Amino acid sequence: MDSAGSNRYTDQELIDQLRQSGVDKRRSEEQLFNRFAYFVREGMTKHALSEDESFNAYSDTILAALDNINKAHFEARASLKTYLYQIFHNKCVDLLRKRTTNKNTVHRAEMISDRLMQLSDSARSVVQTLIDKADWNRLREKLNELEEKCRQILMFWGDNYSDKEIASFLQYKTADVVKTSRLRCLERLRKLYKTE
Amino acid sequence: MDNLDYIENYFTNTPGPGLIREFEERIISDPGFAEEVAFYLAAQDVSKKTTF
Numbered sequence: 747m748d749s750a751g752s753n754r755y756t757d758q759e760l761i762d763q764l765r766q767s768g769v770d771k772r773r774s775e776e777q778l779f780n781r782f783a784y785f786v787r788e789g790m791t792k793h794a795l796s797e798d799e800s801f802n803a804y805s806d807t808i809l810a811a812l813d814n815i816n817k818a819h820f821e822a823r824a825s826l827k828t829y830l831y832q833i834f835h836n837k838c839v840d841l842l843r844k845r846t847t848n849k850n851t852v853h854r855a856e857m858i859s860d861r862l863m864q865l866s867d868s869a870r871s872v873v874q875t876l877i878d879k880a881d882w883n884r885l886r887e888k889l890n891e892l893e894e895k896c897r898q899i900l901m902f903w904g905d906n907y908s909d910k911e912i913a914s915f916l917q918y919k920t921a922d923v924v925k926t927s928r929l930r931c932l933e934r935l936r937k938l939y940k941t942e
Numbered sequence: 943m944d945n946l947d948y949i950e951n952y953f954t955n956t957p958g959p960g961l962i963r964e965f966e967e968r969i970i971s972d973p974g975f976a977e978e979v980a981f982y983l984a985a986q987d988v989s990k991k992t993t994f
Contacts, residue, residue, distance in 0.1 A: 857990075858983050861953050869966040876980035885988045904989025929946050936946075936981055 754781075757826045764815050779808050782827065785834050793838040793915055803837040835917075839898055842915055843905060857906070881939075888938040896931035903928055945975060949982045 755763060755777065763774035785807070789800030810833050814820045820829060858877070862870050889897060895916070902912045909921035909928065918924045951957075952965050969976045 858987050861983055864953065865969070866966050869969040872969050872976050873980050873983070876977055877984055880980065880984045882984070882988060885984060889985075889988055900985070900989040904986050906990070929950070932946055932982070932985060935985060936978070939981070 757822065760826065761815055761820070761822065764812065765818075775808075775812065778811070778826075782808075782830050782834075785831065789834070789838050792917065793842060795838060795841060799841050800838070803834060803841055806837050807834040839915060843901060885935075885939055888935055891938060892931060892935060896927075896934065899924065899928045899931055900935070945978045946982060949979055953982075 755774065760774055760778060763770050764778065765771075766774075783804065786797070786800045786804045789795045789803055790797060793800070795803065807830055811820070811826075811830055824832075862874060862877075865873065889900065892900070898916055899912060902915060907915070909924040912918070912924045912928070913921050916924075918927070952961065957965065969979055
């Protein structure tokens with residue numbers, strides 16, 4: 747019995763119940779939802795989401811987890827908490843990026859030209875020529891080949907978030923750690939892009 | 943990675959006249975460095991246009 751006085755299943759018992767049908771299934775779905783509902787608060791504090799956004803991310807997490815459990819895609823290699831938190835974290839990150847994309851599109855669209863304008867005519871002309879020759883599709887493909895954490899860091903960087911903000915979103919200890927990781931990811935991307 | 947750090951510092955901070963001259967001379971005289979500058983700018987642009 748847990749503190750609320752109801753039966754609290756182990757992970758495996760809960761998973762078994764979730765794969766049943768009828769009243770037991772509904773009860774176990776409710777227990778799954780309630781057990782990790784504190785994630786909503788974490789979405790608000792760690793990812794700076796609103797309560798509604800965090801609740802939606804959490805609801806989507808539960809739906810995705812239920813679907814995976816029913817289809818036996820969840821193999822219980824990690825605890826339910828770890829598994830759900832990873833899904834929830836990714837959904838929070840998705841929401842953050844969607845919010846930024848809507849908010850700063852115009853500003854960011856001007857970033858390359860703004861930066862090029864920091865250069866003198868002769869230096870700008872050299873860099874502009876190289877940018878014009880870049881294989882954008884290949885660069886995008888190689889970005890998608892990076893491991894998830896690298897992609898997330900670079901996408902937040904592309905969205906013009908500071909290293910301090912990225913540290914908060916992706917739970918790195920400090921902005922300096924983000925900067926080092928980000929530049930390593932960028933170097934990895936460059937090598938992938940240049941290697942045939 | 944050292945060059946990428948150097949390039950980033952140039953674009954995100956306010957470089958002094960000495961650094962501006964050095965940076966631009968390197969772009970013109972060192973094709974590898976110019977390519978890294980172009981890559982840095984292109985990578986940031988691609989990153990912002992990519993979705994999870």
